[in-house]
Amino acid sequence: MSKVRIYTLAKDLGVDNNKMLEMLDGLGVSYKSVSSTIEEDTVELIKQLLAEEAESAPAAPAQTADAAQAAPQAAPAPADAPTPSPAPEAATTAEDTGAPHRAPVVTIMGHVDHGKTSLLDYIRKTRVAAKEAGGITQHVGAFEAQTSKGKIVFIDTPGHEAFTTIRARGANVADIAIIVIAADDSLMPQTREAIAHAQAAKVPMIVAINKVDLPQADPERVKTDLTQLNLVPEEYGGDLVVVPVSAKTGEGVEDLLEYISLTAELEDLRADPKGTFSGVVIEGRVDKQAGVLATVMVQEGTLHVGDFLVVGEGYGKIKAMTDSAGGRIKEAGPSTPVQILGFSEVPASGEQVQSAKNEHAAREVIAGRAQTRRDTEAARERRKLTLEDMMGPLGTVRTVNLILRADTQGSVEAIQGILARKETDDVKLNVMLAGIGAPTEGDVLLASTAEATILCFSVTAPGSVTKIADNKGIDIKSFRIIYELIDEVDRLIKGNIEPVFEEKYLGRAEVRMVIRHPKNGNIAGSYITDGSFKRNAKAKVTRGKQVVYEGTIVGLKRFKDDVREVQTGYECGINLDWNDVMEGDIIEASEMVEVAQA
Template sequence: MSKVRIYTLAKELGVDNHKMLELLDGLGVAYKSVSSTIEEETVELIKQLLAEEAGADTTGATAEPAVADTTPATETAAAPAEPAATPARQPETEPAAEPVNEVPHRAPVVTIMGHVDHGKTSLLDYIRKTKVAAKEAGGITQHVGAFEAKTSKGKIVFIDTPGHEAFTTIRARGANVADIAIIVIAADDSLMPQTREAIAHAQAAKVPMIVAINKVDLPQADPEKVKTDLTQLNLVPEEYGGDVVVVPVSAKTGEGVEDLLEYISLTAELEDLRADPKGQFSGVIIEGRVDKQAGVLATVMVQEGTLHVGDFLVVGESYGKIKAMTDSNGGRIKEAGPSTPVQILGFSEVPSSGEKVQSAKNEHAAREVIAQRADQRRDEEDARDRRRAQRSLEDLLGPLGEVRTVNLILRADTQGSVEAIQGILARKESDDVKINVMLSGIGAPTEGDVLLASTAEATILCFSVTPAGGVKKIADTKGIEIKSFRIIYELIDEVDRLIKGNLEPVFEERYLGRAEVRMVIRHPKSGNIAGSYVTDGMFRRNAKAKVTRGKQVVYEGTVVGLKRFKDDVREVQTGYECGINLDWNDVMEGDIIEATEMVEVEQA
């Protein structure tokens, strides 16, 4: 035995992985993870340390009786008192074994991602057939499925996220819900554009990745090429000295599947996944659909707390009461704890994948939550109106004087253009600015690009390609900026402007207009509204406001609303009457309201 994996040695010696890593740390041995290998000399040292620990534990209990056999009777008579110390020592180890208030562990939630024909669904089907008691229908599904697999290490929950381009939305959501991402790559095909996208989504979600090289049973399989290609994405396999776990598998024969499940359990153990089944419930919508017979069905992944039939749930700005719950095997259940996927009947509207779910005590409480969310949404819409300037690369870089990272997604008309732009960006990096190209490709940006940009707070740069109308609309909805260039020097100028430090826009306060308050209108919901006459300039909603009473400034704040008669308006010109709603209720007749706005100043 020249080398042995750490977790294998831990299993042989009967200690847990954390204990083994502590011993290695004490010896100063470098390792990447529990799947790393160590030398035979290190193995012998570990065994010696464990033997010494075991000897120390037993010495106190056995030393006195051993001596007692050769000592006078008076000492022998006293010796039996010493073994009583053995039970006294046991409680020293019990606090670690039975913490009174420790949050229990939960099963890992795993998503399997990859190209559509690389065997992802076949791998899931093999795990279902061998690890799930109740049989389920196999084949490609048109929605995200979830099931629980029983292994020797415990339960593992799998989310099925199809690899089709059309289901990029679901794939992005799957990476965020899951604790571990399995990237499936065919041994005869290596990396594909959708594989790269799946890896980018997993990296953006900051979840541990395990690479499963599938179809190793084929004659043309070349796992080494896949490993080499992975290094080009800065994903270095453990056997090459990196920290990426790579497992060769065959969904057809089952080769390597047990090893894959073992690695999932090891990764979950190191992640120390916990959830309180008695805590406040929270969960995520995996999928929502309408069944012709049952009505609206929603699959929920329970993350914290426990769900019960009869509970009220709030999703977005709608709510429902759980009438029935079904587990992943199709059986009716009355409650579901953490890391449990359940199908729920009780929503009146189909919830969207990825939406968060929370519980409410009763229907009244659920309605209150919805009302608060509606108010918050309106406030956010108003805030977006105030931030008229679009989000730019400068905003992403943040304050000067810090090491900043800019996340970018590149799209261009040819591979040559992509490589040229990447070369330019690499040369523009400095000690203060790091440019991270998360994903690059040929062709117009896709909905998946927008979702990845949203997850990772990235900007999409396009060269000689333009986004489709639907993609642009989604980007606007999510607040993602897509910047298009036709001339490469314009893109270079943009990057130069960032690196040189011309980052923070300079604003100045500019006068807008003045109004006189002629009457105060009491409104039950909006508070006091200042019925005013605009005497100079103009008033604009979301402008800054200063209220003067005599010679004293009594209030400084914001114009939160403007009305002309009963209609909400954005602005009112000189010579018109209007209702000005301030976030302040002490306005009085005769007050003078002055409006200003912050305007970006052109810099030389």
Template sequence: MSKVRIYTLAKDLGVENAKMLEILDGLGVSYKSVSSTIEEDTVELIKDILAAEAEGGAPAQADADTTPAAAPTEAPAQTTVQTAPQATEAAAQTGAAPVADQTEAPVSTEKEIPHRAPVVTIMGHVDHGKTSLLDYIRKTKVAAKEAGGITQHVGAFEAKTSKGKIVFIDTPGHEAFTTIRARGANVADIAIIVIAADDSLMPQTREAIAHAQAAKVPMIVAINKVDLPQADPERVKTDLTQLNLVPEEYGGDLVVVPVSAKTGEGVEDLLEYISLTAEIEDLRADPKGEFSGVVIEGKVDKQAGVLATVMVQEGTLHVSDFLVVGENYGKIKAMTDSNGARIKEAGPSTPVQILGFSEVPSSGEKVISAKNEHAAREVVAGRADVRRDEEDARDRRKGQRSLEDLLGPLGTVRTVNLILRADTQGSVEAIQGILARKEKDDVKINVMLAGIGAPTEGDVLLASTAEATILCFSVTASGGVKKVADTKGVDIKSFRIIYELIDEVDRLIKGNLEPVFEERYLGRAEVRMVIRHPKSGNIAGSYVTDGSLKRNAKAKVTRGKQVVYEGTIVGLKRFKDDVREVQTGYECGINVDWNDVMEGDIIEASEMVEVEQN
């Protein structure tokens, strides 16, 4: 029996994807996304439902002064739904003019935030065809202008496609530019992972996937170069399953599209999937709201001066606006769009190049607007004060990390993020196998990236953003990478013996487990006299009959069979000396910070001890 994709059926029948999913929910049909397929008999049921709705009458939109009176509905934002014959009959009964037959859907009177164009980042291994794919989409030859055909900087481009405007961020795939690529993923709504059909997964491919997962953006895999004779798309799909990424045709939810940047095969399908994913994500931004954006790239031009490429995320940017980035500010003197044309304003999901900053802003920094120069200076001064306060506080607690800093907030299930580097693929697989057996019910081990060779700066950046630990087996980090790790506060730990590495993982797991404590009995003492003290209150002159008593231990005072007090031993004395502990058979003075202690009372001491967890 033939099958059809949900979004294709919606398009053929002229209904919205959301409407199609609503019908499927009503029928109890399971699906993963609008790109899932459904059976032919389900298609017939959907057609019958839509036909029945059409016969029952389409929603009519009428002017407020000509709409016949009707009972109030649950949705006040919509006009009363009537068919044209019903409206005409009602008008005849009330003496009003007949309402014209209208088939447009009712329009909500509530102000809604409009949709915005999706921002898409292209990531993957070097030479897998990322820039060539963009070239085909926007019909320009960017690669020809760059050294060796490898993208050397982050560029943002608007593409007018058959599915509307899509903003593409072209991020470098070479390992040397991992830092820039990570910033590209952070500002994007959708990540396209380009994988060559004749090459499959490569080290930078795995890094790109890890960065996209860390940024928590939807992923679409584009298998490029399917036009080559040696292309093997099925091998790529199989390799993806090893990373727990299961394509839709294998029963998973990962969208995989075979494409050719050379012939254009599958490119329209890719754009369709981008449009569908954006629709599902329901991307919206208020062009009239407060401006916010992100710096994509900053550079110094010999003629123009400091130029910054900014992605507008909220609000609208105008020439002459004052912008604040970090502890710097500037006034927009000129703006150009992705085609190099001068523009006066830019709305959400628009990349613009701005002239007006005195210093080059760093990629990935947030941008906000200010009403005037005075307000911009105040924001900058406030940020400088906050930074200095944070630096002072950091200096004061340098080398001292709290339990919260080390473990994070206590919760039901916590995750230990790891980046694994080893000398051989066999070592990587062996260690991963051992780690998989180390997981506990309340602690999950997440190996974000596992590869062969020494850790890179890209690994450090990923570990920094994901709060991960880098574990190395039989490989060591270079001095430059260690320096970056120290700056970012990332732990890189190298091991030559596999059992030592596993012990370190055990320590990390234990550190992420909620500690379990139990009350452990210490000893007891009998109160033989009560000493009145003008400052400390009543002191219980006691004789230790069993075990020992410790200062700061928990204390329980019993009188007969009744517990009359529970608290803490705040003071312990032997004659005039303060002591920390008193053993069996010795006399002592006990201060439990309670003045009603009496002769004959029994003071029992205990302490909370952490239980070793297996």
């Protein structure tokens, strides 16, 4: 019995892919995606349902005799024509569904020499107009490809680490990740890393098996190897789309573009060109003639020449914009990569961009961000993110993300086997990436994005990597004895028990004067009458017999110096996250301490 792919049937019948999936759901048909195949009898059922819908649709209003004569007569449909789809019932226009659809943004990752650049070059040459295929596109960092399904935007910033650097700053640039794997080489270390980075970003993945034109190509081996990473191709009953391609001959490239468009359709990507502008820096550089140039991907709203933009703690005014074709443009809407001239400093990849009404508004945003950064740095000093913090809400099954590095492949496999047996009903251990050798900066970036801990056996991290991990609050734990590593995992799993805290009294202070500070607000000039006060302790303010405030001590001062603690009998300045403190108020300090459990 012949089979047909779902998206092909939808196209033939003039039905939206999502509607086709809904109809199959109603029939109880099992499928993985629109690229899955269905049996011929199911196809006949779908056609029958569409015919019944067409028959039950309300009849068009009767025409007047004059109108009927004036109206052109439709030619009879051929006998073998597909059943026409009914008039759309669900809202499909931008006005009804909200923001209009936008083009998908795609990133291509994989192992070195597996053909990422060659594949991009082939798509660029065949899908971009000749005038757009100049060297300028290399500098824009992205290009737009026109297909039968519409525009697709490709980011050609190389490497999964660059992709995760952007992700680590909280920016979702790519909608779809293409993992390129050479048919004559199969999975390699950077392939596994690229897959882990795409999974951490939670973007749909499509695998392109490249170099299928080579005599030694073995696509089936690649598919089998993918199953070892719990990635099951559709042909094997899974939901991973795998497309054989050749960047040299172009074989399969059309299919790849079709799958990208189908995935984008199912993701229902939308953006409002009239909304508030937001975007992300893809890359920045200094041109000897033009000066600072930054490539920005527009995500929402529309960018105009003359707009003020804020990036990080800097700003600029757009003097000129260049599209991926190298042409000057005056405005750019969603899913459009543009090169911008107007920044005084080179912005970092992944920095989020927002617009400001004028220079004054831009400066205000920058001042707020600088204060937020200082507060974050101070908070990081007080509290380092631990694995227990990453486990999520208590009472649910929690996934702990781990990155494993060891001295040999045998050690890696042995530790993975032990970890698999350590999982409980409450805690799942997810080894996102397991490799040989010392942890890298890419591991730290991945850990930062996925909130993972790096476990090392018989290898140690270089000083540069340790420094980056410390800055990002990532734990790198190294062990020389395998049982010590396992004991650490046991400790973390046992630490899953809900901790019990109680409030511990610290001290009492009397407010003797209120100091008004231009930056820090009102500071309570106080005398500690009992116990001690600590920075970041809880505070309760009473006025007479009434409690007027409960919050946090955000700062302590002795004269002009910031201090962590002040003892009984000393005067100090107490800064609360509250500005209505008055002379005569009594401030009590306390802290939450964990109670030891049997």
